[in-house]
Amino acid sequence: MTVSVSRPVAGIFWGAIIISFSSVMVTLSHVNPIISAFYRVFWGCLFLLIPCGLNNEFKQIDLKPCLGAVGCGFFFAVDLISWHFCIEYVGPGLATILGNLQVFIMALVGAFLFKERLGTAYMIALTLAILGLYMIIGMDMAQLTPEYLTGVGLGVITALSYSVFLLLMRMVHSGDDVPMFIYQVIVTGVCALIIGSIAVFMGRSFIIPDFSSLAALVCLGLLSQGLAWVIISHYLPRVDTSRAGLILLLQPALSFVWDVVFFDRLTGMMGWLGVSIVLSAIYMGMMRRA
Template identity: 25%
Template sequence: MTRTAIQRAAATDRGVGGNTTLVIAGAASLSLSATFVKLADVTSGTAAFLRCLIALVALAPMALWELHRRGAMPKQLYPMAIGAGVFLGADYVMWTASILDVGASIATVLINVQVVVLPLIALVVDRTAIPRRFLLAVPSMLLGVALAGGLIGGTGDDIALRGSVLGIAAGAAYAAYLFLNRRSTQRSPDHLVTPICVATASAAVTAGVVSAGLGDLDLDISASAWGWMIALALLGQVAAWLFISSGSRSLAANTVAALLLLQPVLALAFAFMVLGERSTWIQLAGAAVVVGAVWTATRHPRNRQS
């Protein structure tokens, strides 16, 4: 291998490592979301709507600055961002209801059916091949998710059927959002904030309409609830999606999906430390399985040939 080739390979490794770190940082930020929702103690529709509405206060000025500095985003990407927001709004409404039904940690685990759905969407729409190592790791990932969420080894009494169904449906919508958002940032790398801002606005409208229609929207909440909603919007919405969008555009869909499986593992830790939700040894074993499967699915072995 020539010196130039070695330098290029090293630069690629650094890029992959940096993008992986960004996605992990986004997963860590998202993992706090369920805890914030529980602490706010508001209805699912209220939480879904307010997290998007408050996030727009931070995202809108950033998007305007980006458009001023880098020019207009291609017009064909706006429908994509709006569609992504519809899926995100539906995800938030269903997922927040799941949190209230089955708890912060289990709901965060259930939503990660995206690990299978996202690569499948990429395969069907973009004909993106799924690496063999990822396919081999999927059963372990799903087993770890089921163990960590208490779906295996639990009493069954603690998991409401509605919460489980909503959590899984939220995961499918979540995968659709991730796919559309990732495609948007790939097609216009200069625009990171703008598609997130448009999608968040679309999500706010979707969550607001659905929640109001179900009679689940209540804006008369306490000062402490507003505080937790602000924290949710800024950390679990703005920071999380900026990290994930920035890192995911240069990573394969299956890699992004696998890395985001760290979210339920971290959610177990935060739920224990903040909410006192205690995990069983089976759940902790499941978290360890998830970490191992993610490492297996996303590692990039070096070419040792010279």
């Protein structure tokens, strides 16, 4: 009996790797986090318009997946905004852990809604993944101030909205012969409109300071939002929701690695042990017996 990885699982795996570079590009952009989130989906939308035109996908829109894509854009905007505000209250460490509680939500939805069998191996992998993520980032629970609890609430909203976004994305792309790009244009367009409106309301500046910042933001939109989410959304309906949620934990784990490699983040054995545990857990979740 051999162990193999299906093409859909491999697709989500590579999509998560691409998205993991988002933190690098956001850091290099030197703009406010809300503005970087806006340009991520704005540039992503512009780039996705090109293959839509080349494939003549504008004539292939159906009402039901179109409405689902609008919902995706709304919940992805909620996810990005709540996560950025969560960081301001509790810091990036706990915010990342809370946001990635989506893995539990996806597992529960998979088990109760789609009747997926989780199994002992998956539950072990899930537990190890969260433990490893905790070891990577760490957090201080001693400061339970009202502001801290507000941040925890925002983190829970992040996890819930991200889960709904993934489930709606699965629905949008679950039919036969679904166009690859047009619904992603709708998702990114709606998200850009919402985040841009909030940025205007908050008085944030959309000015891009220099060429290197522009290059980072363009790459963020092209790679993280354009390429990665096209790949993930295409394969998402072909992978169990529980397994997909676990594989997407690759993104925060690798973001930690890139932070060390590119920005000389100080870390110790605990952090690297956490990375090893998360990657091992994801490996357990990805593999299947053929």
